[in-house]
């Protein structure tokens with residue numbers, strides 16, 4: 001297929017809400033670990049991993065072999081029947097999840113996992129409402145969109161307006177004290193779409209007591225940050241707390257759709273009314289997930305993400321020291337963000353001028369600059385992500401199988417582009 005034909009099909013037959021990166025988007029036809037190839041044979045270094053999904057690399061032979069073997073053996077029944085891979089997966093997850101988290105419900109997407117987690121919280125607490133962070137994203141279904149704070153991802157015009165959005169731990173505590181009908185606080189320990197924002201070091205410890213005192217649960221959304229990405233299996237482990245419910249998807253299947261929400265046995269035992277997911281954790285997706293967990297362990301990807309993440313961070317921080325347009329570098333492991341602010345370093349601009357300048361214009365400039373850098377990197381054979389409320393954060397979330405040479409290639413090209421701005 002030619003690129004033009006692909007674009008025409010997309011324009012004619014997709015819903016327009018599905019937008020693409022790039023003015024001239026490559027038509028990707030092949031992946032090989034950290035590399036991608038387009039229809040013209042051009043090679044790209046992938047630094048976004050399909051939004052933090054391909055942690056083990058594209059078409060990883062170790063995983064592909066196991067998936068293909070399972071496809072040839074038994075593809076699907078559903079979870080009302082006994083099949084081996086999903087049961088092994090449940091046991092295996094119990095070993096790698098923090099604390100007492102042990103019982104899982106398998107489904108197909110991050111949205112679905114979060115929807116299930118919110119449902120479980122309502123069932124367990126008998127309460128209805130939720131608190132979430134203002135800059136969080138949790139999904140596309142009704143409840144998960146309702147707890148998504150980022151305005152651009154709230155497409156439904158009829159979302160409930162009595163849920164609470166917090167900026168910080170103090171807000172969470174204030175909402176708990178104000179309203180006795182809070183079932184849970186849901187949050188990403190390291191926000192992805194919100195602009196690669198880790199919660200502050202003492203955040204979870206500060207809210208743990210008040211959540212417990214008010215009978216509300218903590219739901220950690222690890223959909224984007226899970227499975228070795230941040231240098232630990234799950235980002236919440238950086239904070240020394242165990243959530244009541246944890247959700248996961250994306251990298252769990254390394255591109256094969258699978259998701260889960262999990263809790264302690266004690267919490268899980270309260271979810272007794274029937275619930276089922278037709279495709280959730282079917283033999284093929286469960287086999288993929290088992291292979292992912294084996295590969296993460298075998299290749300020590302947590303340690304690798306930690307070490308390479310520290311190296312990438314040092315490269316990005318030295319760029320930040322030289323280019324005032326870079327406002328901040330943040331994140332953990334190989335989940336790093338670089339916030340851009342075109343006027344952050346503009347010489348001679350007074351506070352009054354800054355205040356007078358339109359926030360909307362500055363946001364648009366920051367977004368345009370981010371897009372420009374993404375386009376330039378793409379021309380040079382590098383695929384990078386972007387996110388943030390103003391779409392002004394470069395997102396560095398490569399497959400965890402990259403090497404130092406790949407990081408040098410990215411950093412060198414980024415420096416050249418920044419120099420030419």
Ligand SMILES: Cc1ncc(COP(=O)(O)O)c(C=O)c1O
Pocket residue numbers: 051108109110111112114137138139140188192193221222223224225249250
């Ligand atoms: C933190 C987080 N939660 C939930 C979701 C929704 O996942 P899905 O697109 O698989 O429904 C996403 C998607 O990007 C996410 O980043």
